[in-house]
Amino acid sequence: MTDTSVERTDTGTSEKLTPQVRNAVLALIVGGIAAILDSTMVTIALHTLTVSLHSTVGTIQWVTTGYLLAMVVAIPVTGWAESRWGGKRLWTAALVLFVAGSALCALAWNDASLIGFRVLQGFAAGLIFPLMQTLGVRAAGGRTSSRLIATISLPLALGPVLGPVLGGVILNWLSWRWLFLVNVPVIAVGLVLAQRLLPADRPEPGTPRTRLDLTGLLLLAPALTGIVLGLSNLSQDGGVGHPEVLVPLLAGTALLGVFTVRAARPGDRPSVVDVRLLRLRSLGSASAVLFTAGAALYAGMFLLPLYYQQLRGESVLHAGLLLIPQGIGSLAARLTVGTLVTRFGARPVTVASFLVAAAATVPFALAGPHTSQWLLAAALLIRGLGIGTVLIPPMAVAYRDVPPAGIPHATMNTRIAQQVGTSFGIAIVAVALQSLLVHGATSAFQGAFWWATGITVAALVPALALPSAEAEGQAV
Incomplete structure (x- = not known):
C-alpha cells in the first residue's frame, strides 16, 4: 500500500x-x-x-x-x-x-x-x-x-x-x-x-530498498536478550542480586534506554523498530496492556502444569488433559468477544476479562493436593473465558491510529511488549514458588498463585488507558 x-x-x-x-x-x-x-x-x-x-x-x-x-x-x-x-x-x-x-x-x-x-x-x-x-x-x-x-x-x-x-x-x-x-x-x-x-506482496522492481538500521539492531537485540535472560535466571539462588540476573538485566535495560532515546529522536532516518508510534494512544495503551497481559496470563500458565504434576502427582499426560477446560473456555470466548467489544468497547471488555481471569485463579491459591477436581475444572473453564478474551480488544485497537506503512512496526512493538511481559510474569511466580518451598509445597503453590492473581489485578491499571467506546467509534 x-x-x-x-x-x-x-x-x-x-x-x-x-x-x-x-x-x-x-x-x-x-x-x-x-x-x-x-x-x-x-x-x-x-x-x-x-x-x-x-x-x-x-x-x-x-x-x-x-x-x-x-x-x-x-x-x-x-x-x-x-x-x-x-x-x-x-x-x-x-x-x-x-x-x-x-x-x-x-x-x-x-x-x-x-x-x-x-x-x-x-x-x-x-x-x-x-x-x-x-x-x-x-x-x-x-x-x-x-x-x-x-x-x-x-x-x-x-x-x-x-x-x-x-x-x-x-x-x-x-x-x-x-x-x-x-x-x-x-x-x-x-x-x-x-x-x-x-x-x-513482493516489492516492485526498482523500489528503493529499505536500509537496515544496523546500529539500532545492535542495541535492541542484546537489550532484549539481556532483559529476558536476566528474568529467566531470576529464580536462581540469590534472586535479583545474583550476578547472572543483575548483570544481564542492568546491561539490557541500559541498552534499551540508549536505543529508545536514539529511535525517538525526530527525523526520517530508518529505525529497526519505530518506537515513536507508541505516542499514538491506541498503540501505546495497547502495548502496555499486552505487557501486563503477557505477565498475568503466562504466570498462571507456568504454574498450572507444575501444580498438577508436583503437588497432585499427576503424570504429564494427565496434567495436560486436566487443562482442557481452560482451552474450551478460551475457544468459547473467541466466539463472543467481537460482539462484546462492539457493544461495550475495548476498555470495559478488557477490564472485565482481567477480573474474570483473576477471580478464576483464586481457587488455585486456596487449593491443596486433595481439592475437588470438578471445582478446579470449573475454575479453569472460567479462567479460559477470561484469558481467551483479554488479548483481543487491545490487539484490535492497537492499529487504529497507525498509518499503513507503520503496521509492521506496530506489530513488533506489541510483540516485544508481550514477550517481555511474559518473561516478567513467569520470573515473578517462579521466584515466589522457589522462595516459599521452605514452608512446604502446598504453601509454596498457594503463595505463587496469589502472586499470579495479584499480577492479573495489577494489569487493570493500563487497561483503563485503552480508548473508550466513544473514541473507538470516531474516525481518526
Whole structure:
C-alpha cells in the first residue's frame, strides 16, 4: 500500500471477513500453529530430555532459554526483512527455517546439538509470530476487527493449553523426537497453503530498498536478550542480586534506554523498530496492556502444569488433559468477544476479562493436593473465558491510529511488549514458588498463585488507558 493516511479500524464484528482474508488467515494459522505448539510441548519434556540425553537440569534448561532468546532477537528484524523481500517470501522462508530446525532437533545426538538446533527454531519462530499478525492485518487492507484478531490469535491462545496435552500424548507413547517430527507435515501443509492463498506482496522492481538500521539492531537485540535472560535466571539462588540476573538485566535495560532515546529522536532516518508510534494512544495503551497481559496470563500458565504434576502427582499426560477446560473456555470466548467489544468497547471488555481471569485463579491459591477436581475444572473453564478474551480488544485497537506503512512496526512493538511481559510474569511466580518451598509445597503453590492473581489485578491499571467506546467509534 502506498497510501500513508491513517485508516479507521473497526473493532467490532459488523464487517465480515472477505473470502480473500479468510484464505490468508487460514494459511497463516496452519503455518504458524506448529511453532506455537512446539514452544509449549517442549517445556513439559525437560525431564525426559535430561534423562534421555544424559544431561543436567541446568544444561537442558537452555533448550527453552535458547529458543526464547533467539526468538526475541528475531522479532526486531521482521519489519525490515518484510519491506526488503515481501511478507509472503519472508513467511515462506521462516517456515522452511523452522521445519529445518525441527528436523535437526529430532536428529540431535546430545544436549549441545539440541540446544543449537533449538536456537535455529527459535529464530524462525521470532519471525513467524509477528508475521502472522502483520500479514493478517495487511490482507484485510490495514483494517482490523475483533473477529479478525480473534481468528489470527486463536493458535496463540490455544497453544499454551493444547501444547501440554499433545506433548503428554507424544511422550506417553512415542519417543521425544516426535515432539519435533510432528511439525514436519504441519509445516508442509502450511507451505502449500501459503503459496496458494497468501497474496503476492513482493516489492516492485526498482523500489528503493529499505536500509537496515544496523546500529539500532545492535542495541535492541542484546537489550532484549539481556532483559529476558536476566528474568529467566531470576529464580536462581540469590534472586535479583545474583550476578547472572543483575548483570544481564542492568546491561539490557541500559541498552534499551540508549536505543529508545536514539529511535525517538525526530527525523526520517530508518529505525529497526519505530518506537515513536507508541505516542499514538491506541498503540501505546495497547502495548502496555499486552505487557501486563503477557505477565498475568503466562504466570498462571507456568504454574498450572507444575501444580498438577508436583503437588497432585499427576503424570504429564494427565496434567495436560486436566487443562482442557481452560482451552474450551478460551475457544468459547473467541466466539463472543467481537460482539462484546462492539457493544461495550475495548476498555470495559478488557477490564472485565482481567477480573474474570483473576477471580478464576483464586481457587488455585486456596487449593491443596486433595481439592475437588470438578471445582478446579470449573475454575479453569472460567479462567479460559477470561484469558481467551483479554488479548483481543487491545490487539484490535492497537492499529487504529497507525498509518499503513507503520503496521509492521506496530506489530513488533506489541510483540516485544508481550514477550517481555511474559518473561516478567513467569520470573515473578517462579521466584515466589522457589522462595516459599521452605514452608512446604502446598504453601509454596498457594503463595505463587496469589502472586499470579495479584499480577492479573495489577494489569487493570493500563487497561483503563485503552480508548473508550466513544473514541473507538470516531474516525481518526
